């Protein structure tokens with residue numbers, strides 16, 4: 001039977017996240033899994049989607065993509081997940097059989113529509129009067145329950161705390177994945193992370209797990225930089241007080257092997273390029289406004305000799321079924337610091353307030369644990 005659930009609906013650009021209201025969630029069909037959401041994290045991307053960018057999906061929508069919960073019911077075609085399992089969702093929609101999925105790039109699946117219902121089918125989410133609601137990225141985590149394709153879910157150990165589990169679903173796979181899977185950081189390398197919020201701190205964790213010898217954290221808030229030290233930053237730079245590029249060059253004797261941009265600003269993406277050592281690579285992770293452009297000054301002759309790279313990274317090049325359970329195990333045994341990522345627990349009616357706090361630099365991750 002379709003159920004009534006509480007959800008925070010986003011009605012359009014500039015309208016924020018509405019107070020919780022009753023909506024209808026359908027029963028699982030096919031390979032869908034009904035998840036009783038225990039925790040839902042507030043990634044900066046969801047704010048971007050209601051403030052700046054309407055190219056991803058139509059409103060009204062239930063947003064939220066850092067989702068962890070208990071499986072309540074499964075559709076008839078679900079194979080690897082059973083009722084009672086603890087699961088973490090990802091916005092990564094994966095068919096499992098296209099060329100990108102098969103050659104190790106599931107984050108770039110070309111058949112993502114297979115993870116959602118087809119046009120004309122009954123919507124997963126609707127208003128009580130029957131009008132459909134978009135379930136953003138097939139997750140729709142700002143709600144009591146979520147109906148998600150099994151390919152977007154990973155089963156994890158039962159010990160990982162729910163709030164930490166939620167953040168693994170995006171902040172960790174994106175951040176740690178960027179260092180581990182995308183940049184393949186090697187022991188002894190030097191790394192700079194520009195923007196040390198939820199994603200940036202996980203990049204630092206990933207770089208530490210890979211054995212980076214120097215990890216330089218850069219942010220405009222001293223409190224964020226203090227956090228960065230807890231995650232393994234060896235040096236910190238407040239770029240509102242000093243020139244980040246010059247300081248990185250000084251600390252590394254010429255530049256870093258890998259720089260990561262985790263904000264979404266053209267200016268800091270350029271900084272990442274400017275702070276590279278010979279053979280270094282800059283990885284851009286932050287979501288920029290749709291009309292933004294980055295201008296790099298490239299002298300073709302120097303470019304060859306210096307062998308630098310500038311690369312976009314989507315979802316930490318993650319294979320969710322493999323990487324998410326691994327991170328959950330590492331969170332439990334302490335190798336991955338997830339404890340310090342969650343700085344605030346909120347209820348479903350406090351999303352807007354918590355995003356204001358995020359913009360002011362007052363919190364790392366707020367996680368909804370009361371619905």
Ligand SMILES: NC(=O)c1ccc[n+]([C@@H]2O[C@H](COP(=O)([O-])OP(=O)(O)OC[C@H]3O[C@@H](n4cnc5c(N)ncnc54)[C@H](O)[C@@H]3O)[C@@H](O)[C@H]2O)c1
Nearest residue numbers: 044045195196197198199219220263264285286287314315
């Ligand atoms: N590429 C992907 O797959 C992917 C996935 C998830 C999130 N994202 C994006 O990553 C970015 C970071 O997300 P988050 O949740 O960590 O956000 P966040 O708000 O928690 O962190 C951003 C950090 O950048 C700092 N900052 C802001 N302006 C700065 C500046 N000029 N110089 C230095 N530091 C500055 C802030 O103080 C904050 O600590 C967002 O743009 C988000 O949309 C991308």
Ligand SMILES: [Zn+2]
Nearest residue numbers: 043045170171
């Ligand atoms: Zn995210």
Ligand SMILES: [Zn+2]
Nearest residue numbers: 095098101109
């Ligand atoms: Zn695919």
